[in-house]
Amino acid sequence: xxxxxxxxxxxxxxxxxxxxxxxxxxxxxxxxxxxxxxxxxxxxxxxxxxxxxxxxxxxxxxxxxxxxxxxxxxxxxxxxxxxxxxxxxxxxxxxxxxxxxxxxxxxxxxxxxxxxxxxxxxxxxxxxxxxxxx
Amino acid sequence: xxxxxxxxxxxxxxxxxxxxxxxxxxxxxxxxxxxxxxxxxxxxxxxxxxxxxxxxxxxxxxxxxxxxxxxxxxxxxxxxxxxxxxxxxxxxxxxxxxxxxxxxxxxxxxxxxxxxxxxxxxxxxxxxxxxxxx
DNA sequence: CCAACTGTATTACTGTTATAATACAGTAGG
DNA sequence: CCTACTGTATTATAACAGTAATACAGTTGG
Numbered sequence: 001x002x003x004x005x006x007x008x009x010x011x012x013x014x015x016x017x018x019x020x021x022x023x024x025x026x027x028x029x030x031x032x033x034x035x036x037x038x039x040x041x042x043x044x045x046x047x048x049x050x051x052x053x054x055x056x057x058x059x060x061x062x063x064x065x066x067x068x069x070x071x072x073x074x075x076x077x078x079x080x081x082x083x084x085x086x087x088x089x090x091x092x093x094x095x096x097x098x099x100x101x102x103x104x105x106x107x108x109x110x111x112x113x114x115x116x117x118x119x120x121x122x123x124x125x126x127x128x129x130x131x132x133x134x
Numbered sequence: 135x136x137x138x139x140x141x142x143x144x145x146x147x148x149x150x151x152x153x154x155x156x157x158x159x160x161x162x163x164x165x166x167x168x169x170x171x172x173x174x175x176x177x178x179x180x181x182x183x184x185x186x187x188x189x190x191x192x193x194x195x196x197x198x199x200x201x202x203x204x205x206x207x208x209x210x211x212x213x214x215x216x217x218x219x220x221x222x223x224x225x226x227x228x229x230x231x232x233x234x235x236x237x238x239x240x241x242x243x244x245x246x247x248x249x250x251x252x253x254x255x256x257x258x259x260x261x262x263x264x265x266x267x268x
Numbered sequence: 269c270c271a272a273c274t275g276t277a278t279t280a281c282t283g284t285t286a287t288a289a290t291a292c293a294g295t296a297g298g
Numbered sequence: 299c300c301t302a303c304t305g306t307a308t309t310a311t312a313a314c315a316g317t318a319a320t321a322c323a324g325t326t327g328g
Contacts, residue, residue: 010315012285027239039305049287054306070305071294088240093250095233100254102229105161106222110255114248116227120234121244146316173275183318188276204275205325 005046013048017056025065025076026087036066036074139180147182151190159199159210160221170200170208 005016024030036042039057043050057074060066067075079087103113139150158164170176173191177184191208194200201209213221237247 014285023236023239027241038303040303051288051306052286055285057305068305069295071296071303073304088242092233092236092240092242092247093254095229095236096247096250097254097258099226099229099233100251100258102157102226104255104258105157106226107161108222108226110252113226113230113251113255116230117234117247117251118244120227120231121238121247124231124234124238148316172273174273183316185276185319186317189316191275202275203325204323206274208275 003042003046005048013046014052014056014059017042017046017053018059021056022060022063022065023091025060025079026084026091028084030076032076032078034076036076038073137176137180139182147180148186148189148193151176151180151187152193155190156194156197156199157225159194159213160218160225162218164210166210166212168210170210172207 003017003020005013007013009016021030021036030036036057037045039050039053043053046053057066057068061068065077065079067077069075100113102108103110137151137154139147141147143150155164155170164170170191171179173184173187177187180187191200191202195202198211199213200211203209234247236242237244
Protein backbone atom coordinates (compact mmCIF):
# COMPACT_ATOMS: atom_id res chain seq x y z
CA UNK A 1 0.00 0.00 0.00
CA UNK A 2 1.56 3.23 -1.15
CA UNK A 3 0.90 6.18 1.08
CA UNK A 4 2.33 9.63 0.86
CA UNK A 5 2.26 12.19 3.59
CA UNK A 6 3.02 15.85 3.18
CA UNK A 7 4.45 17.44 6.29
CA UNK A 8 3.86 20.91 4.89
CA UNK A 9 0.24 20.60 3.78
CA UNK A 10 -1.22 21.93 6.99
CA UNK A 11 -3.31 18.80 7.25
CA UNK A 12 -2.50 16.58 10.21
CA UNK A 13 -0.77 13.33 9.39
CA UNK A 14 -3.41 11.11 10.92
CA UNK A 15 -6.09 12.65 8.72
CA UNK A 16 -3.97 12.37 5.59
CA UNK A 17 -3.41 8.70 6.29
CA UNK A 18 -7.08 8.09 7.06
CA UNK A 19 -8.20 9.92 3.91
CA UNK A 20 -5.94 7.92 1.62
CA UNK A 21 -6.92 4.58 3.08
CA UNK A 22 -10.59 5.57 3.07
CA UNK A 23 -10.38 6.23 -0.65
CA UNK A 24 -8.63 2.97 -1.37
CA UNK A 25 -11.32 1.09 0.49
CA UNK A 26 -14.12 2.93 -1.32
CA UNK A 27 -12.37 2.39 -4.65
CA UNK A 28 -12.33 -1.34 -3.90
CA UNK A 29 -8.55 -1.61 -4.04
CA UNK A 30 -8.67 -3.31 -0.69
CA UNK A 31 -10.96 -6.30 -0.55
CA UNK A 32 -13.28 -7.17 2.30
CA UNK A 33 -11.59 -9.15 5.02
CA UNK A 34 -8.15 -8.25 3.75
CA UNK A 35 -5.62 -7.55 6.45
CA UNK A 36 -3.96 -4.17 6.55
CA UNK A 37 -0.37 -3.53 7.47
CA UNK A 38 0.08 -3.36 11.21
CA UNK A 39 0.24 -0.15 13.15
CA UNK A 40 3.91 -0.48 13.92
CA UNK A 41 4.74 -1.58 10.39
CA UNK A 42 3.05 1.38 8.74
CA UNK A 43 4.46 3.73 11.35
CA UNK A 44 7.91 2.42 10.47
CA UNK A 45 7.35 2.88 6.74
CA UNK A 46 6.18 6.46 7.11
CA UNK A 47 8.71 7.21 9.86
CA UNK A 48 5.94 8.31 12.14
CA UNK A 49 4.81 7.51 15.66
CA UNK A 50 2.65 4.38 16.02
CA UNK A 51 0.02 6.28 17.97
CA UNK A 52 -0.44 8.62 15.03
CA UNK A 53 -1.32 5.66 12.82
CA UNK A 54 -3.56 4.19 15.48
CA UNK A 55 -5.43 7.46 15.56
CA UNK A 56 -5.93 7.34 11.79
CA UNK A 57 -7.25 3.77 11.96
CA UNK A 58 -9.53 4.89 14.76
CA UNK A 59 -11.27 7.34 12.45
CA UNK A 60 -11.88 4.63 9.86
CA UNK A 61 -13.18 2.21 12.44
CA UNK A 62 -15.65 4.85 13.62
CA UNK A 63 -16.88 5.06 10.03
CA UNK A 64 -17.31 1.33 9.90
CA UNK A 65 -14.74 0.87 7.17
CA UNK A 66 -12.44 -1.45 9.09
CA UNK A 67 -12.27 -3.60 12.17
CA UNK A 68 -9.52 -3.69 14.72
CA UNK A 69 -8.78 -6.93 16.50
CA UNK A 70 -6.36 -6.53 19.29
CA UNK A 71 -3.61 -9.08 19.09
CA UNK A 72 -4.53 -10.01 15.56
CA UNK A 73 -4.55 -7.02 13.28
CA UNK A 74 -6.67 -4.76 11.13
CA UNK A 75 -9.19 -5.92 8.60
CA UNK A 76 -11.27 -4.30 5.93
CA UNK A 77 -14.87 -4.44 7.05
CA UNK A 78 -17.72 -5.67 4.94
CA UNK A 79 -18.91 -2.60 3.14
CA UNK A 80 -22.21 -3.12 1.38
CA UNK A 81 -21.88 -2.26 -2.30
CA UNK A 82 -24.64 0.32 -2.12
CA UNK A 83 -22.95 2.05 0.78
CA UNK A 84 -19.66 2.06 -1.01
CA UNK A 85 -21.25 3.41 -4.12
CA UNK A 86 -23.02 6.07 -2.11
CA UNK A 87 -19.80 6.97 -0.35
CA UNK A 88 -18.01 7.44 -3.65
CA UNK A 89 -20.77 9.57 -5.13
CA UNK A 90 -21.02 11.67 -2.04
CA UNK A 91 -17.30 12.31 -1.89
CA UNK A 92 -17.17 13.18 -5.57
CA UNK A 93 -20.17 15.45 -5.38
CA UNK A 94 -18.74 17.31 -2.42
CA UNK A 95 -15.59 18.16 -4.33
CA UNK A 96 -17.30 18.85 -7.63
CA UNK A 97 -19.79 21.17 -5.97
CA UNK A 98 -16.95 23.44 -4.91
CA UNK A 99 -15.70 23.63 -8.48
CA UNK A 100 -19.13 24.48 -9.85
CA UNK A 101 -19.67 27.09 -7.16
CA UNK A 102 -16.40 28.75 -8.15
CA UNK A 103 -17.29 28.61 -11.85
CA UNK A 104 -20.68 30.23 -11.24
CA UNK A 105 -19.17 32.93 -9.09
CA UNK A 106 -16.51 33.64 -11.70
CA UNK A 107 -19.07 33.61 -14.47
CA UNK A 108 -17.24 30.82 -16.28
CA UNK A 109 -19.65 29.04 -18.65
CA UNK A 110 -20.59 25.42 -18.20
CA UNK A 111 -19.14 24.51 -21.59
CA UNK A 112 -15.72 25.67 -20.46
CA UNK A 113 -15.95 23.58 -17.32
CA UNK A 114 -16.78 20.54 -19.42
CA UNK A 115 -13.79 21.22 -21.66
CA UNK A 116 -11.48 21.59 -18.69
CA UNK A 117 -12.84 18.42 -17.14
CA UNK A 118 -12.09 16.58 -20.38
CA UNK A 119 -8.50 17.81 -20.41
CA UNK A 120 -8.00 16.85 -16.78
CA UNK A 121 -9.42 13.40 -17.42
CA UNK A 122 -6.85 12.81 -20.14
CA UNK A 123 -4.08 13.98 -17.91
CA UNK A 124 -5.06 11.80 -14.96
CA UNK A 125 -5.87 8.71 -16.98
CA UNK A 126 -2.52 8.78 -18.70
CA UNK A 127 -0.78 9.22 -15.39
CA UNK A 128 -2.47 6.11 -14.07
CA UNK A 129 -1.56 4.11 -17.16
CA UNK A 130 2.03 5.17 -16.67
CA UNK A 131 2.01 4.19 -13.00
CA UNK A 132 0.61 0.77 -13.77
CA UNK A 133 3.56 0.02 -16.02
CA UNK A 134 6.07 0.52 -13.23
CA UNK B 135 -20.14 42.54 1.76
CA UNK B 136 -21.64 39.30 2.96
CA UNK B 137 -19.20 36.91 4.57
CA UNK B 138 -19.89 33.67 6.31
CA UNK B 139 -17.54 31.89 8.61
CA UNK B 140 -17.88 28.35 9.83
CA UNK B 141 -16.32 27.76 13.22
CA UNK B 142 -16.56 24.00 12.78
CA UNK B 143 -15.00 23.64 9.35
CA UNK B 144 -11.49 23.03 10.61
CA UNK B 145 -10.33 25.85 8.41
CA UNK B 146 -8.92 28.86 10.29
CA UNK B 147 -11.10 31.94 10.25
CA UNK B 148 -8.49 34.20 8.73
CA UNK B 149 -8.15 31.90 5.73
CA UNK B 150 -11.90 31.60 5.29
CA UNK B 151 -12.19 35.37 5.25
CA UNK B 152 -9.26 35.80 2.87
CA UNK B 153 -10.60 33.15 0.51
CA UNK B 154 -14.03 34.73 0.28
CA UNK B 155 -12.71 38.23 -0.32
CA UNK B 156 -10.16 36.93 -2.82
CA UNK B 157 -12.95 35.38 -4.82
CA UNK B 158 -15.03 38.52 -4.79
CA UNK B 159 -12.09 40.53 -6.07
CA UNK B 160 -11.32 38.01 -8.81
CA UNK B 161 -14.98 37.88 -9.77
CA UNK B 162 -14.92 41.63 -10.17
CA UNK B 163 -17.56 42.27 -7.54
CA UNK B 164 -15.24 44.77 -5.90
CA UNK B 165 -13.97 47.52 -8.16
CA UNK B 166 -10.42 48.86 -8.28
CA UNK B 167 -9.76 51.59 -5.75
CA UNK B 168 -12.87 50.74 -3.79
CA UNK B 169 -12.49 50.93 -0.04
CA UNK B 170 -13.14 47.83 2.00
CA UNK B 171 -14.84 47.74 5.35
CA UNK B 172 -12.40 48.48 8.14
CA UNK B 173 -10.69 45.81 10.20
CA UNK B 174 -12.69 46.63 13.33
CA UNK B 175 -15.95 46.96 11.44
CA UNK B 176 -15.63 43.53 9.82
CA UNK B 177 -14.37 42.03 13.06
CA UNK B 178 -17.47 43.38 14.76
CA UNK B 179 -19.78 41.96 12.11
CA UNK B 180 -18.21 38.53 12.34
CA UNK B 181 -17.80 38.71 16.13
CA UNK B 182 -14.12 38.00 15.80
CA UNK B 183 -10.90 39.62 16.94
CA UNK B 184 -9.60 42.48 14.78
CA UNK B 185 -6.20 40.83 14.48
CA UNK B 186 -7.79 37.83 12.85
CA UNK B 187 -9.19 40.06 10.13
CA UNK B 188 -5.93 41.94 9.80
CA UNK B 189 -4.19 38.64 9.20
CA UNK B 190 -6.66 37.77 6.46
CA UNK B 191 -6.10 41.12 4.77
CA UNK B 192 -2.37 40.54 5.10
CA UNK B 193 -2.63 37.44 2.91
CA UNK B 194 -4.44 39.39 0.22
CA UNK B 195 -1.96 42.24 0.35
CA UNK B 196 0.88 39.74 -0.13
CA UNK B 197 -0.92 38.55 -3.26
CA UNK B 198 -1.16 42.09 -4.54
CA UNK B 199 -4.94 42.12 -4.43
CA UNK B 200 -5.31 45.03 -2.03
CA UNK B 201 -3.41 47.84 -0.38
CA UNK B 202 -3.40 48.77 3.28
CA UNK B 203 -2.91 52.37 4.36
CA UNK B 204 -2.45 52.78 8.04
CA UNK B 205 -4.77 55.39 9.42
CA UNK B 206 -6.79 55.46 6.23
CA UNK B 207 -8.12 52.06 5.30
CA UNK B 208 -8.03 49.21 2.82
CA UNK B 209 -8.35 49.54 -0.92
CA UNK B 210 -8.75 47.17 -3.81
CA UNK B 211 -5.55 47.20 -5.84
CA UNK B 212 -5.37 47.53 -9.60
CA UNK B 213 -5.52 43.99 -10.91
CA UNK B 214 -4.71 43.63 -14.58
CA UNK B 215 -7.52 41.85 -16.44
CA UNK B 216 -5.22 39.11 -17.72
CA UNK B 217 -3.98 38.42 -14.22
CA UNK B 218 -7.48 38.28 -12.91
CA UNK B 219 -8.53 35.93 -15.65
CA UNK B 220 -5.51 33.72 -14.99
CA UNK B 221 -6.28 33.74 -11.29
CA UNK B 222 -9.80 32.57 -11.88
CA UNK B 223 -8.76 29.79 -14.25
CA UNK B 224 -6.05 28.61 -11.93
CA UNK B 225 -8.34 28.52 -8.92
CA UNK B 226 -11.00 26.63 -10.83
CA UNK B 227 -8.54 24.15 -12.26
CA UNK B 228 -7.08 23.42 -8.84
CA UNK B 229 -10.47 22.49 -7.46
CA UNK B 230 -11.66 20.64 -10.51
CA UNK B 231 -8.46 18.59 -10.63
CA UNK B 232 -9.28 17.12 -7.24
CA UNK B 233 -12.71 16.08 -8.45
CA UNK B 234 -11.31 14.41 -11.55
CA UNK B 235 -8.64 12.65 -9.52
CA UNK B 236 -11.33 11.22 -7.26
CA UNK B 237 -13.47 10.16 -10.22
CA UNK B 238 -10.56 8.35 -11.86
CA UNK B 239 -9.64 6.62 -8.64
CA UNK B 240 -13.24 5.56 -8.10
CA UNK B 241 -13.57 4.45 -11.70
CA UNK B 242 -16.45 6.82 -12.30
CA UNK B 243 -16.82 7.48 -16.03
CA UNK B 244 -16.32 10.91 -17.49
CA UNK B 245 -19.89 10.99 -18.79
CA UNK B 246 -21.19 10.68 -15.26
CA UNK B 247 -19.01 13.54 -14.09
CA UNK B 248 -20.40 15.68 -16.88
CA UNK B 249 -23.95 14.79 -15.89
CA UNK B 250 -23.27 15.60 -12.25
CA UNK B 251 -21.65 18.88 -13.23
CA UNK B 252 -24.76 19.76 -15.19
CA UNK B 253 -27.01 19.06 -12.25
CA UNK B 254 -24.83 21.10 -9.92
CA UNK B 255 -24.81 24.00 -12.35
CA UNK B 256 -28.58 24.09 -12.33
CA UNK B 257 -28.64 23.99 -8.56
CA UNK B 258 -26.12 26.79 -8.09
CA UNK B 259 -27.47 29.02 -10.82
CA UNK B 260 -30.95 28.91 -9.39
CA UNK B 261 -29.60 29.66 -5.94
CA UNK B 262 -27.93 32.77 -7.26
CA UNK B 263 -31.06 33.93 -9.04
CA UNK B 264 -32.94 33.46 -5.78
CA UNK B 265 -30.33 35.44 -3.79
CA UNK B 266 -30.43 38.32 -6.24
CA UNK B 267 -34.13 38.75 -5.64
CA UNK B 268 -33.69 39.32 -1.94
C1' DC C 269 -3.91 70.15 19.13
C1' DC C 270 -6.93 66.55 19.74
C1' DA C 271 -10.61 63.38 19.08
C1' DA C 272 -11.86 59.66 16.42
C1' DC C 273 -11.06 56.97 13.30
C1' DT C 274 -7.66 53.99 10.55
C1' DG C 275 -4.18 49.56 10.63
C1' DT C 276 -0.48 46.86 13.48
C1' DA C 277 2.95 44.97 16.63
C1' DT C 278 3.47 42.49 20.96
C1' DT C 279 2.33 39.37 24.04
C1' DA C 280 -0.12 35.76 26.09
C1' DC C 281 -3.48 32.11 26.29
C1' DT C 282 -5.46 27.97 24.32
C1' DG C 283 -6.28 23.84 21.73
C1' DT C 284 -4.35 20.58 18.53
C1' DT C 285 -0.91 17.76 16.83
C1' DA C 286 2.98 14.87 17.08
C1' DT C 287 6.26 12.46 19.58
C1' DA C 288 8.19 9.48 23.03
C1' DA C 289 8.41 6.15 26.64
C1' DT C 290 6.10 2.90 29.10
C1' DA C 291 2.91 -0.26 30.38
C1' DC C 292 -1.03 -2.81 29.43
C1' DA C 293 -4.20 -6.22 26.77
C1' DG C 294 -5.31 -9.80 23.56
C1' DT C 295 -3.93 -13.68 20.23
C1' DA C 296 -1.22 -17.24 17.88
C1' DG C 297 2.21 -20.71 17.62
C1' DG C 298 6.12 -23.41 19.07
C1' DC D 299 3.43 -21.71 29.19
C1' DC D 300 5.91 -18.38 27.04
C1' DT D 301 7.52 -15.74 23.36
C1' DA D 302 6.46 -12.72 19.94
C1' DC D 303 3.62 -10.66 17.66
C1' DT D 304 -0.89 -7.79 17.41
C1' DG D 305 -3.53 -3.03 19.02
C1' DT D 306 -4.23 0.47 23.03
C1' DA D 307 -4.08 3.45 26.93
C1' DT D 308 -1.53 6.76 29.66
C1' DT D 309 1.40 10.35 30.56
C1' DA D 310 4.51 13.86 29.58
C1' DT D 311 6.68 17.00 26.49
C1' DA D 312 7.33 19.99 22.78
C1' DA D 313 6.02 22.68 18.95
C1' DC D 314 2.83 25.11 16.52
C1' DA D 315 -1.30 27.60 14.95
C1' DG D 316 -5.16 30.33 15.94
C1' DT D 317 -7.16 33.72 18.52
C1' DA D 318 -7.51 37.43 21.70
C1' DA D 319 -6.24 41.59 24.72
C1' DT D 320 -3.69 45.40 24.94
C1' DA D 321 -1.09 49.07 23.65
C1' DC D 322 1.00 51.38 19.95
C1' DA D 323 1.26 54.05 15.33
C1' DG D 324 -0.48 56.81 11.47
C1' DT D 325 -4.19 59.92 9.24
C1' DT D 326 -7.92 62.99 8.98
C1' DG D 327 -10.86 66.79 10.11
C1' DG D 328 -12.73 69.99 13.28
